[in-house]
Amino acid sequence: PLVTSKEMLYQAQKDHYAVGAFNVENMEMIMAVIEAGEEMQSPVILQTTPSTVNYADLNLYYASVKARADQASVPVALHLDHGSSYELAMKALREGYTSIMIDGSHYSLEKNIALTKRVADACRPHLIPVEAELGRVGGKEDDLDGGNGGLTSPEEAAYFVEKTGIDFLAVSIGTAHGVYKGEPNVRVDLLKQIRKKVSIPLVLHGTSGVPDDVVRECIQEGISKVNYATDLRIAYTKGVRQILEGDESIIDPKLYGKRGKELVKRYVVDRISACRSIGRG
Ligand code: 13P
Ligand code: ZN
Ligand code: NA
Numbered sequence: 700p701l702v703t704s705k706e707m708l709y710q711a712q713k714d715h716y717a718v719g720a721f722n723v724e725n726m727e728m729i730m731a732v733i734e735a736g737e738e739m740q741s742p743v744i745l746q747t748t749p750s751t752v753n754y755a756d757l758n759l760y761y762a763s764v765k766a767r768a769d770q771a772s773v774p775v776a777l778h779l780d781h782g783s784s785y786e787l788a789m790k791a792l793r794e795g796y797t798s799i800m801i802d803g804s805h806y807s808l809e810k811n812i813a814l815t816k817r818v819a820d821a822c823r824p825h826l827i828p829v830e831a832e833l834g835r836v837g838g839k840e841d842d843l844d845g846g847n848g849g850l851t852s853p854e855e856a857a858y859f860v861e862k863t864g865i866d867f868l869a870v871s872i873g874t875a876h877g878v879y880k881g882e883p884n885v886r887v888d889l890l891k892q893i894r895k896k897v898s899i900p901l902v903l904h905g906t907s908g909v910p911d912d913v914v915r916e917c918i919q920e921g922i923s924k925v926n927y928a929t930d931l932r933i934a935y936t937k938g939v940r941q942i943l944e945g946d947e948s949i950i951d952p953k954l955y956g957k958r959g960k961e962l963v964k965r966y967v968v969d970r971i972s973a974c975r976s977i978g979r980g
Contacts (some may be wrong), residue, residue, distance in 0.1 A: 700768060700769060700771065700774060700775065701764065701765050701768040701769065701775055701776070701777065701795075701797060702774045702775065702776055702797060703776060703797040703798055703826065703827060703828055704718070704744055704776040704778060704797065704798035704828055704867075704924070705798075705826070705828040705866060706774075707742045707744070707774055707776060708828075708866075708867060708900040708923045708924055709900065710979070711742075711900070711923045711924075711976065711979070712900045712921075712923045714979070715918065715919065715975075716918060716974060716975040716976045716979060717903075717914075717918045717922055717923050717924060717925045717974040717975070717976065718741075718742050718743070718744055718923065718924055718925070718974065718976055719741075719743060719744065719925050719927060719967065719970050719971055719973075719974045719976065720743075720744035720745075720746050720778060720780075720902075720924050720925065720926045720927070721743065721744065721745060721746065721927050721928075721931055721967055721970075722745075722746050722747065722748065722751070722780060722926070722927065722928035722931060722932075723745050723746070723747060723751075723760070723764075723931070724747075724751050724754065724932070724935075725755075725935075725956075726763055726956075727935065727956045727957075727959055727960040727963070728931060728935060728959075728960070728963050729745060729760075729763050729764055729767060730767060730960055731960045731961075731963035731964040731967060732745050732931075732963070732964075732967050733745070733764075733767050733768065733771050733773075733775060734964055735964045735967035735968045735971060736771065736773045736775065736967075736971070736980060737771055737772060737773055737980075738964075738968060739968060739971045739972070739976070739977045739978075739980070740772075740773060740977065740978050740979070740980040741773060741971045741974075741976040741977055741978070741979055741980045742773055742774040742775070742776075742976060742979060742980050743773065743774075743775055743776075743967075743971070744775075744776045744777075744778050744798065744924065745764055745775065745776070745777055745778070746777070746778040746779070746780035746798075746800075746926070747760050747777075747778075747779065747780060748780045748781050748928075749781060749782070749783045749787060752779075752787075752791075757779075757790060757791055757794045757796070758794055760777070761777060761794045761795050761796065764777045765777075765795065772980070773980030774980060776797045776798045777795075777796050777797050777798065778796065778797070778798035778799065778800065778830075779791040779796050779798070779799045779800055780800055780926070780928075781800055781802040781832075782799055782800050782801045782802060782818070783802065785801070785814060785817055785818055785821075788801050788818045788821075788822075789818075789821060792821065792822055792825060792827055796827070797827060798827065798828055798830070799818065799822055799827055799828070799829050799830070800829070800830040800831065800832070800869070801814060801815050801818040801819075801829060801830075801831050802831070802832050802869075803815055803831065803832070804831075804832035804833060804834065804835045804836070804869075804871075805835060808833075808855065808859070811831070811833065811859070812859060812862045812863055815829070815831040815859075815863040815865060816862065816863045816864065818831075819831075819863050819864045819865050819866075820864070823864070828866035828867065829865050829866050829867075830865065830866065830867040830868070830869055830902055830924075831859075831863060831865045831867075831868065831869065832868075832869035832870075832871070832904070833851050833852075833855060833856055833859045833868065833869070833870070833871075834848070834849050834850050834851030834852065834855075834856075834870060834871030834872075835848045835849045835871055836848055836869070836871045836874060836875060836876060836904040836905050837849075837871075837875040837876070837905075838875030838876035838877040838905055839876055839877050848871055848875060849871060850871050850872065850873070850886065850889060851870045851871045851872065851889070851893060853889070853892040853893045853895065853896045853897075854896065856868060856870070856893050856896055856897050857896040857897055860897050860899060865899070866899060866900070867899055867900045867901070867902050867923070867924060868893075868897055868899055868900075868901050868902065869901075869902040869903075869904055870890065870893055870901050870902065870903070871904075872885060872886045872887075872889050872890050872893075872903075872917075873885045873886045873889075874903060874904060874905035874906060874909055875905045876904065876905045876928070876929070877905070877907070877908075877929050878907070878908055878929055879908040879909075882910075883905075883908065883909055883913075885909060885913050885916075885917065887913075887916050887917060887920055890917060890920045890921060890922070891920050891921075893921075894920055894921035900921075900923035900924060901921050901922050901923060901924075902922070902923070902924040902925075902926065903917055903922045903924070903925050903926060904926045905926070906925050906926055906927050907927050907928060907929035907930035907931075907933075908929070908930070911969075911970075911973035914973050914974070915973065915975070918974065918975065925970070925973075925974055927966075927967075927970055930966055931963050931966060931967070934959070934962040934963045934965070934966045935959040935960070935962065935963050936959070937959075937962055938955070938958035938959035938960070938961060938962035938963070939955040939956070939958065939959045941958055942954055942955040942958045943955055
């Protein structure tokens with residue numbers, strides 16, 4: 700069924716595992732993530748960025764995820780990732796998204812607080828949880844450019860959570876969106892300091908390319924939602940390429956879509972295992 704991410708993440712926090720949040724862009728990726736969740740009997744979060752909902756409207760993603768989630772035996776949440784404005788967040792809320800991120804991390808602290816609080820206040824009566832970001836996860840995702848990023852300050856994090864009333868906090872601890880050049884320096888020490896000051900579930904962004912053992916360490920120290928985007932795009936496109944490469948006679952979109960879907964599903968199954976959410980559905 701389609702549920703909110705709130706119960707999911709509180710349960711994960713309580714039992715020291717995390718729920719994988721996977722960025723989807725088309726029907727094949729939606730099917731792949733939900734099938735992986737079912738195969739692993741794990742809850743899953745599907746998420747779409749502003750540029751994705753600009754490619755196809757929110758209502759198309761909602762309808763597809765809802766249709767598939769209703770048949771699924773595991774909890775599925777649909778999340779707006781890096782919501783870029785109050786208006787977009789409200790549109791997602793009206794459309795039926797069950798989890799919403801507002802990302803004001805590129806603004807000043809006060810402006811980030813004002814925007815985030817406005818979204819949190821609007822979502823609360825509908826019981827839809829809100830994620831927000833403090834500090835800035837670097838790298839590039841879609842048309843969103845976090846530049847070099849900036850680490851989250853533990854003191855500021857406590858203040859931010861108290862002032863905004865958000866449900867989950869995205870932290871910047873050395874990960875970056877996109878593909879890494881070399882190994883990322885993930886600051887588990889900083890995560891521990893944030894955890895001491897903030898009690899709500901914490902979210903790790905930029906996780907494509909972060910080794911699974913580092914992800915597990917972060918989960919141990921309080922991360923409850925783990926975001927993967929870039930590696931799903933890579934997997935899907937690789938699958939499509941495998942089929943199309945060198946064979947111009949192929950014209951059936953189902954043939955290459957199927958292979959793309961298979962590779963995404965395989966990737967998601969492995970990440971669910973890294974998140975230790977197997978059997979938690
Ligand atoms: P990656 O693209 O590095 O996996 O980051 C995903 C993310 O943070 C989505 O919000
Ligand atoms: Zn992100
Ligand atoms: Na990354």
